[in-house]
Amino acid sequence: MNEPMDANDLIAEAAMELLREHGPQTAADWGTLLADAGHGTADDMAEFVEYVEDPLLGYLSEERYAALDTLFEHRVLTHRLTEAEIKSGVLDANPDLMMLRVFLDRDDDEIHGISVVHRGIDDDLLADRGIEDPEFPHDEGFLLDTDTLAECSAGDLIGLFVADRELTLCTIPEVLDPAPGFGESLGTVLADIGADTLDAIVWQLMLDEPSLFRQPTAPLGEMLEAAGYVRDGDYVAVDGFDFEAYHLANRARMLEVRENLHPEEAASVIAFVDVVMAAKAEAVEDVSDWARKQIKEDPQTFAGIAEPPAAAAALELLSELDDHDSVLHSVATALAEKGSRRVKPAAHWLAGKASDRLGKILVAEASYETAHDLDPDWTPAIFDLALLAADRSDVTRALALLGRIEGGESEVLHEVLQRYAPAEHPELGRNDKCWCGSGRKFKVCHLGKSEVTFDDRANWLYVKAQLFSRTPEYFDAVFDLALIRAEQFNSEEALTLAVEGGLAVDAALFDAGIFAAFVERRGELLPTDERELADQWLSIPRSVYKVASTEPGQLVTLSDVRNGHLVKVTDEWGSVNLEPGTLVCARVLPAGSTMRTFGGIEPLAAEDKRELIQLIESVDTEPGQLVEFLSRGLAGAPFR
Template identity: 25%
Template sequence: MPPPWWGHLLAAFDQPGALMVEDLAKELGIDAESVEGELADSPLFHETEDGWVHLRHLAEGAVLTHQVTAREIAENRLDGADDLSLWLRFAVGSGWPLAVGGMLTADVRGGLRGPDGWLSGFSDGDVLGLRLSHGLFEVAPLRPGGATARPGAMARVVEESVGQAMLAVAVYAHFRDTDPGVRPVAPLDGVIADILHNYPGTFDLPHPPLTELLPEGGLVLGDGHAHMRGAPERAADVQGLSEDDVIRLVKVRHALSILSPDSDLTGTLRHIAVSDAVIGHLADDVARRPLPADMLAALLRAAADARQEAAVAFLAARQAGEPTEAATLVEHVLELAPGLASALRDAGFYAACRGDYAKADDLLRRGGVQSDEGLRPALRPLLSAPAGQTSRNQPCPCGSGRKYKACHQAAEAHGLPRRAPLLHLLILEYGSAPANRAAVEAAVAPGPAASATFLAETAVFEYGMAADFLAEYRGLLKADEAALVESWLPEPLRLWEVAEVDQAHGTVLLRALLGAPPAPGASPDGAPAGGGGPVRLRKRGLAHAVRAGDLLLARVLADGDGPRLLVDPPVLRDLPGLPPFTDPVDPPAVAAFLSRAANPQPLEPGLFL
């Protein structure tokens, strides 16, 4: 219900022009806050830098265009959320009159409706113009060869829209930690209204539909909003980035989406190279969607110093098709920029795959990985010499005079059971690589946080990422390591019963109850980890955490000496139904199953008999 003074407020806007809230409040004898609230709630008013304006005056003579589809003609409605978003503001509520009679109204789906048959003169693919003329909406087809907006006007629309979308990114970067509702998008109706206010007459002649025009400037349209190509879709996409780095990252992504190899790339390179964090995020981008080879070459040619060359070389390393090539490129990057954190972490991963454990640990440490994070806990047992061999700080037995750790230690192999945890962790790290990360995160999300590592393991094996790791990195692994990973691939996820617990010796005896369908290559009888019966595990922590009769959901893998659990399994004392052992196993379903286990429903007696 409008306030009693609403009519007087409307009368104040009888003439075109912007009015300040303070002046309106003084004229009406109403407090400014109430006046501003009513203006903001009305779709027909728009706030500009000069004050508030009435859209009826602002948009007089403007025409917006839209390509009609057969579906729209059949439904007697136009999809107005993007091309015609400004006109939707006129159509809400009781609507706005059409020149041919009837009213233009808005429906709940963001569509524009008119009287029956108002679109009957159009065919699929026609472009119509919807113009506000003398306070009425005129609908007419755009004929080939008719007058259209000049290129300068079209360029202005694109430039102003990009500017507003970039402003939305800056606002998002500033408030993202304090306002969870802020989004890096610009409302199209507001963008067009601002252009009409700042550049009167821009839309007097028809432009191409906004959904055709604005993407040429690197904008993405949807649901009545425009955003920069490369704007973050969720907070995790820019986690850890400073406000300035968020803006730099989006500017670079946007530039790379619209520039050609022949463009001036110097400004883009400066934005890339100024921040380690921006380089790292762009490297993740190209790992998912590689840059064209000619663009990568053009960036390298444009590099003005070692830092910029290192940034481009790191992008090349991330999109290299073969790990040996990528490892060589990363070494070159570190020669140019020794402190580049993302490159140090990548180099550490490659060194761990090659078995150069001391170098891997040093690189990861320099790359900011803490001693209890990532690969480093699994590297720690491998930093000392294998049992019975030379200490890492003693002279190397080869007689070189160098310390053993700097000479032949990397060539000495620990036993396979000692290397198995690192090998398994390398596979999990591969699952967190940019190309795989979204799928693994989606698989882990429905489950309890305590089971995140187990669920990540489930995802990398069930989605074939472990097999992909072996295919890509076999050349860096030792032969026995490659064979061990190959033995892991067919092992299915199973439900186990704890049959016996020996805390004194730190062992647990497991009996398989249910299992997912064995993968190709698994033993015909479904025996776990190559065995044919119950599995005895030596895992002291597990022996103190479970009791006989408990149930475990786990993938039991060989370690070169016997069966082993390489991640902590979820312990289930009551089941919320049967585990979702479909063929293939659906990791998100497993995660949801574990979440339901927090509020279990008892099963029928004898279910497993």
């Protein structure tokens, strides 16, 4: 059953209908059409249409939007069959048919026996069709019924015809010549920009040449080759075009806009990233020596990476690569040696981030310290040192470091540290015996250290892991689970609250493996008792419990339904809101002298008990499945 559309969905649907009726429009003109139709002001609607998402919406030259189904209506694209396609019933969509995938990216999973399959995602399905070649299909394919092409032969032409927003497969009885004037028309489209995506080119050609593809032509790939054009991924240009320079310029412009970088900074980011990628792609044996030579040739090429936003942008781009950390460390170290003095703090910081991801946190800390020594105001190094000081429970140093950052008092870390800040003891000198009775000097025992109990520090340990999960490396996993959780609540604040704590965060930490990574990479910084506690937590699963009794405002006693074990949990919400006999799901963790449910307690319907236990016990259960299962049916409820 389709869910009812909200107001924005209705406006977006009206916007698409107006685009179909009036043809391609700029955002301003499109907004005016919506306003004239009674959907708000022209300015508001012009801004609104820039965020409309629809697979059938295309972006043309001169900043115009077009309804693609209108452009493609009653047009046909052709493709020459291969033996592999006939045998498997899978068409390699690239490049001949690729732009027609927009008709299959809608809510319909399949239209008239055609669906999209992706190499790398649907490999099992492709294997079921007898496809062993990892390069077929090259990227995307169109999956047909198994015997659809049984009567065809290799070299035959088939076509996909568009009518009423749907695709129909048809056979083409004769080999046709390329469309007249195709090459010249393509040259006109590319005259000013040099290269563009094949999708955008075809859209523009159909708009400029209303007769194009009304009758079957030779396949698009063959026409491009015959006209002297070449492809690089999704892009098309005349033979001999410098795609590398073109992509570099595009990436630089993207960084300038997305990261608000100056052109010099963006160019330096791209240059640095390219050195890392080249070293990795070419499997360079001595990366450090090779990188030093690359950087020494023109150190100024990398000078723009000196600013914190540029260094952060480089790290973010490289995060998209797999197994790049060792290469990044070597290249960053080379930059620290051979780069300009101005770039050295950034280089040491990048080397530190790589060391951290390689599991060498003390080496990373030394790199941050070096960056800080070279430039005491280099903010990223200061902040990372504050985080590591906090992991050590050195609140005084962490707060002092944050105090050196503009706006440091507004950081979440600052708020956390304030809860555990040490009490002042003006009556004690550094060499006096400590107030706690340990017999040690105050300066080596509690000077500058938090005086909270171990019970409270257990909560701090959980918060340290939460802060670790908020780093760019892991936050996407937290955010995705928070989205699943928030979708069940009728609240504008639900997503923000879900990111801050509760089930989604707990699932990210323990079920998605972030807490294990935290212990592995930060364990040697933690106080000994916290490290031991963290190791305990790693072995404790989520379980299903029945509420045995409550002490309102204090405790709730839970009985594990899988083994009957009783546990008294300090949980104010549960002690007040749960009745004896209620089924709940929770992860119960030791916290000093108490037991806690830092990730919250989730009430459970009796009929869901068996299925939830199966989910918990199955090694194939994804964190998102668990969050969705425990969150379903909460629409309209207050967030918790």
